[in-house]
Amino acid sequence: MSEYKVKVVVRLKSVVLDPQGKTVLSALRNLGFSQVQDTRVSKFIEMDVKGDNPAIVKEQVEQMCSKLLANPVIEDYEIEVME
């Protein structure tokens, strides 16, 4: 069994208004970064997970996401398992 670094990004679904992203966007523009067109704030979770192979680890992290880490009503997630 080996240990894998896992990165999970939990982001708000595109249809859900992100007030935090909007506030960051206007702050950036106020600082003169007028080239920024949109900003959305997500959550980034890093984990060390033990498992037999990356596929099994990914499957377990999928369960963690659907059960706890993300709220499927408003959020999507992406999982990256690294050797």
Place this chain on the structure above:
Amino acid sequence: MPSFGVIVFPGSNCDHDCYHVIKNVMGAECEFVWHEETSLSGLECLIIPGGFSYGDYLRAGAIARFSPIMSALKEFASRGGLVLGICNGFQVLVESGMLPGALWKNSSLRFVCKWVNIRVENSNTPFTNQIKEGEVLRIPIAHGEGNYIAEEDVVDHLKEGNRVVFRYCNEGGDATESSNPNGSVRNIAGIANEGLNVLGMMPHPERCSEEALSGRDGALIFESIISWLNGSHEAGRGKHGT
């Protein structure tokens, strides 16, 4: 007198307010139920109080829903037991799937703490039977994540089932955009499950249940629950007994 239970999570902070109102203002039986308990025997109505259960880490209510008490609570609700989730309690109810939708950051991004008006959309529930339909209650809110979000068809379904129980409105009872404190879809302030025995609401009825706290509109909700449990309710009677 009916017996109430107030569920206490680490981080609950309106538990004593609820207990006080039920016990001392309403004169009903009340006990605290620690979240590690697994039994709810003898209780007729459970309150999930406001606060910041588990520090609101990850998402408000996301971790509390896995507390040992939650399976007993779900079982209690499925047998028709009355469950009232207030503020963080409402967040726990949506996170656990006992109510549909989600509660997201206020559109202003600010924690909003103020008095608001809500209109009673359905007075034929265990929680509102002492209030007239369309009546406006003056009641405080205090939350950072009370922006109710659900798919359009879910909201339609809620409306069709008369499950939207409270909506934010102005003094005259109109659900206007400016009376919506957090950006909730269709000004929704409180919803119920299909059986109407589980209610989640962002406003705090326990904070306005006696005149000393400048209003007692919140008491109407506790009085409704008590008359429902006593079997003496009469739907839509109105707060002045008219």
